[in-house]
Amino acid sequence: MRFVDEFREPELISKTAEEIRRLAGTGRHFRMMEVCGGHTHAIYRFGLKDILPENIELIHGPGCPVCVLPMGRIDDGLAIAQQPEVIFAAFGDMMRVPGTHGSPLEHKARGMDVRIVYSPSDALKLARLNPDKQVMFFAIGFETTAPSTALTVMRARAEGIRNFSIFCNHVTIIPAIRAILDSPDMRLDAFIGPGHVSTVIGCRPYEWIAQNERKPIVVSGFEPLDMLQSIVMLLRQLNAGEAKVENQYKRVVPWEGNRAALRAMAEVFQLRPYFEWRGLGFISQSALRINDKYAEFDAEQRFEVPGIRVTDPKAAQCGEVLKGVLKPHQCKLFGRECTPEHPIGALMVSTEGSCAAYYNYEHRKAAMVNLSSIA
């Protein structure tokens, strides 16, 4: 495998940036939301904003599962794990996320049995290795990750493992997009669609955005050239008055998605009537739970769950930032009370959150790869 330090095809990047300037030359203001946290990270990392004309505004969407998880869910998961026989297993991303009484890592330091796993199958392996313990996997993620949890539950059933359960926090992207579009202060022209979520769900679930809401959406890859090409595709649609779903990331995303992954999700999960999102509030049918057929693997049925609700501090304006009404630095707490080291609001928690990305990169431009020198 070769490594390349520079961007691929710098001439093409330069040409694409020029095409963007030409297409945006109408002077109209364009507001585009990138739904996925990976895209948000890439935009800051590559300094994409520096090469886009001023009348193209990128709004950062809700697609960071760690950021949108309400603190009460972390508290609930940690409350279950207070029981001595329970092992709390979660991805590394979760370990620094604060609960009311500290993060999972801080609970580990106080003696809780907290384990980092890199795959749900390894949480199941922990259950096999610790038959006298109850292993609870704190599951999190959009449709990219949910099929892996589902298949792991099916494997646990097939093996007859009885000391394994899921504390399920999987969320679905479409209802979140709908909530943003339904919001009265929403002002968006187009969407950059998520890349890896779409490998699972495909492109069809976005059709209503084009057909009913008349907003163009382009599923995009993560490289600078991918994102610039997606912006060209969106501008062409907007200038022609069209609204279509297009797939820029064809090399990875099939139009129909991954049917085997969708089957695994349908086998194990059912939609929750509603679920709370940090910054966005309660959104109906926006999250998954383990269905009745697999109830024995549902931590919420196996254990007593306190059902803790923690209201986000009123001063934190996460909802406005999520909907693109405010820029991260326009929030009253940004960089003062709320920093990546001491996050208060949802979007400062993970490196994929828009506030953390803004904080880490926008203030440290000198250290970044300089895309504008190419384009």
Next chain:
Amino acid sequence: MCLAIPGKIVEISSENQDSALVEVIGVRRRIDLGLLQDDKPVPGDWVLVHVGFAMSKISEQDATDQMNTLRMLGEIDGAMQEVKGYGLNEDEVELELILPRPDYKEPIQ
């Protein structure tokens, strides 16, 4: 969170057709092929791996490009950390990588 890491299928288990050995930048780990049962990969194929499961088949060129993307995003360390951790190989995982990052700076006022 949503890392997708390219890996090359080295060997498919003879006992379990859903279990494969993949190689990612010189590291060999066992991953689950269960989500690709409609389009099964064979040894030599490249796949995108997410949390220990193969998510999609890709070409060798796409694998190279994806690795390059991870590098550009500064996610190579995270990807290596994830792959090394598959199979509970805790001895190979450096805990400090998930501890608070030292590179956070105070914002310029």
